[in-house]
Amino acid sequence: MTASAETFENNPLGKDTTLEDVLDGFEFLDDWEERYAFIIDLGKQLPAFPEDERREENYVHGCQSQVWLIHHHDEATGKLYLLIDSDAIIVRGLAAIILVALNGKTPRDLLATDIDELFEQLDLFRHISPTRGNGLRAMVGKIRDIAAAEAA
Amino acid sequence: MNDLSMAKTAPQARFDVDAVRRDFPILGQQVNGKPLVYLDNGASAQKPLAVLDAMDRYYREMHSNVHRGAHTLGDRATSAFEGAREKVRAFMNAASTREIIWTRGTTEAINLIANGLAQRLKAGDEILVSQMEHHANIVPWQMMAERTGAKVVPVPVTPAGELDLDSFNSLLGDNTKILALTHVSNVLGTINPVAALVEQAKARGVITVIDGAQAVPHFQPDVQALGCDFYMFSAHKLFGPTGIGALYGRAELLEEMPPYQGGGEMIERVSFERTTWNTLPYKFEAGTPAIAEAVGLGAAIDYLDGLDREGMQAAEDALLVRANELVETVPGMEIIGTAKNKVPVMSFKIEGLHPSDIGTLLDQQGIAIRTGHHCAMPLMDFYGVPGTARASFAFYNTMEEVEQLFTALQKVQRLFA
Numbered sequence: 158m159t160a161s162a163e164t165f166e167n168n169p170l171g172k173d174t175t176l177e178d179v180l181d182g183f184e185f186l187d188d189w190e191e192r193y194a195f196i197i198d199l200g201k202q203l204p205a206f207p208e209d210e211r212r213e214e215n216y217v218h219g220c221q222s223q224v225w226l227i228h229h230h231d232e233a234t235g236k237l238y239l240l241i242d243s244d245a246i247i248v249r250g251l252a253a254i255i256l257v258a259l260n261g262k263t264p265r266d267l268l269a270t271d272i273d274e275l276f277e278q279l280d281l282f283r284h285i286s287p288t289r290g291n292g293l294r295a296m297v298g299k300i301r302d303i304a305a306a307e308a309a
Numbered sequence: 310m311n312d313l314s315m316a317k318t319a320p321q322a323r324f325d326v327d328a329v330r331r332d333f334p335i336l337g338q339q340v341n342g343k344p345l346v347y348l349d350n351g352a353s354a355q356k357p358l359a360v361l362d363a364m365d366r367y368y369r370e371m372h373s374n375v376h377r378g379a380h381t382l383g384d385r386a387t388s389a390f391e392g393a394r395e396k397v398r399a400f401m402n403a404a405s406t407r408e409i410i411w412t413r414g415t416t417e418a419i420n421l422i423a424n425g426l427a428q429r430l431k432a433g434d435e436i437l438v439s440q441m442e443h444h445a446n447i448v449p450w451q452m453m454a455e456r457t458g459a460k461v462v463p464v465p466v467t468p469a470g471e472l473d474l475d476s477f478n479s480l481l482g483d484n485t486k487i488l489a490l491t492h493v494s495n496v497l498g499t500i501n502p503v504a505a506l507v508e509q510a511k512a513r514g515v516i517t518v519i520d521g522a523q524a525v526p527h528f529q530p531d532v533q534a535l536g537c538d539f540y541m542f543s544a545h546k547l548f549g550p551t552g553i554g555a556l557y558g559r560a561e562l563l564e565e566m567p568p569y570q571g572g573g574e575m576i577e578r579v580s581f582e583r584t585t586w587n588t589l590p591y592k593f594e595a596g597t598p599a600i601a602e603a604v605g606l607g608a609a610i611d612y613l614d615g616l617d618r619e620g621m622q623a624a625e626d627a628l629l630v631r632a633n634e635l636v637e638t639v640p641g642m643e644i645i646g647t648a649k650n651k652v653p654v655m656s657f658k659i660e661g662l663h664p665s666d667i668g669t670l671l672d673q674q675g676i677a678i679r680t681g682h683h684c685a686m687p688l689m690d691f692y693g694v695p696g697t698a699r700a701s702f703a704f705y706n707t708m709e710e711v712e713q714l715f716t717a718l719q720k721v722q723r724l725f726a
Contacts, residue, residue, distance in 0.1 A: 189673045194724055197724065197725060221665045221680070221696075243663075245663035245665045245666050246662065246725055247669055247670075248663075
């Protein structure tokens with residue numbers, strides 16, 4: 158089945174789980190184990206990804222693991238909804254953080270969001286290897302491309 | 310027997326891993342607040358002080374261009390550079406330094422040969438490779454096949470990660486012109502029975518190319534005993550510098566092959582009417598070579614010669630035995646590559662975890678491994694995995710480090726539970 162509008166709009170990431178929740182949660186984690194446990198848990202909130210959307214055009218290149226990304230632009234509200242999936246658990250967690258920051262925004266608001274600043278706030282890159290950092294950037298890059306195309 | 314002859318035949322000091330580790334400055338550091346456990350030696354090995362010092366001394370005391378001969382520094386540089394070539398010759402037991410070509414590494418060496426042999430190939434000819442080859446021993450042949458109409462034919466591997474010898478026998482046929490085979494698999498650690506396969510190939514007049522990149526860190530190849538036509542390795546996997554490697558080629562074939570690159574050094578005489586090539590090995594060494602790196606590789610070989618190689622190999626084997634014993638302490642862990650004859654390389658997967666998840670959380674614990682497809686996608690396809698996690702050991706790794714790896718893997722598993 159292809160993803161229905163409901164699947165997109167019911168995604169808790171960015172709706173029930175907000176950026177503030179994540180920032181608050183991160184604040185009290187002081188060792189790597191807790192930090193990764195938190196990231197892994199966030200990843201568990203990703204909605205199921207429709208099997209038939211695992212196609213080349215939805216594939217995010219530049220990641221060590223397989224990453225899939227689809228979107229739905231609600232014409233009525235102007236909001237852009239995203240779904241991401243990966244076969245790597247930590248990448249799912251990182252995708253969840255991205256969604257918390259970017260999901261359900263208008264393309265214009267999305268493009269105005271400084272995601273690098275968020276990563277810095279979360280102190281993510283210091284704990285993430287450069288190769289994984291590249292994967293993160295690839296995901297964010299693809300999302301921004303989609304937003305730019307939808308805003309045009 | 311008098312004291313002098315005793316000294317001559319006395320074995321080197323018995324292999325002592327703690328003493329050896331002190332020779333590698335990089336191993337003493339902390340990573341992510343934990344002592345570094347470096348288990349990514351298959352990707353690149355660390356360098357002993359002897360190599361660092363030799364390169365430093367070369368630049369401080371003797372650097373100049375080689376083979377120009379007009380001054381003292383030029384002579385010093387040339388003699389250090391050609392001295393290193395002799396060390397590589399002895400290391401591989403080649404008959405002559407004419408047969409030792411400097412390259413940037415294994416990859417360039419294979420490209421050089423593929424390019425040089427292209428003129429021998431025609432449509433319908435076959436290049437036999439194996440399913441466990443690194444991309445560097447597949448893609449250059451595919452590129453040549455495209456140019457000539459030849460075909461690259463893979464020999465399958467068994468589930469244990471050994472070469473399927475029955476298939477090898479049936480695939481080695483009248484159309485086979487080249488056998489390009491890895492001595493040791495970078496993913497599986499399997500040591501292929503190269504001498505026997507080369508013998509079979511040679512009986513049919515097939516040219517044999519052996520990729521020694523993963524073999525030389527663990528044992529010394531003897532190209533005359535192996536009987537192969539070409540053998541190559543990269544210095545950086547042999548505890549030497551990056552950017553240089555060596556290619557052994559049988560003189561007769563090297564003479565026949567056209568040069569790979571044109572430029573300085575590789576020529577005898579240049580005119581706009583006719584340019585003639587330099588003699589071996591210089592014909593294949595266009596441009597100013599990586600001189601300091603050659604010196605560094607020579608120092609790495611000297612360093613290894615000074616170690617108790619037998620004791621070193623026994624210590625490496627013991628690491629692998631211990632690792633295999635500990636696999637059962639991590640539920641869901643499975644080794645990929647269980648050949649009888651293998652070097653201490655352990656590819657594995659853990660049920661429910663992606664290799665990159667494993668690699669990230671080991672790194673947090675100071676442990677460096679490799680994750681991914683290891684430039685061996687056909688092999689990943691065979692095992693039906695997107696990649697593996699790979700711990701590859703060197704002689705400077707300790708039993709404690711093997712145990713730390715497994716303790717860390719148990720922790721990884723708890724985190725994902």
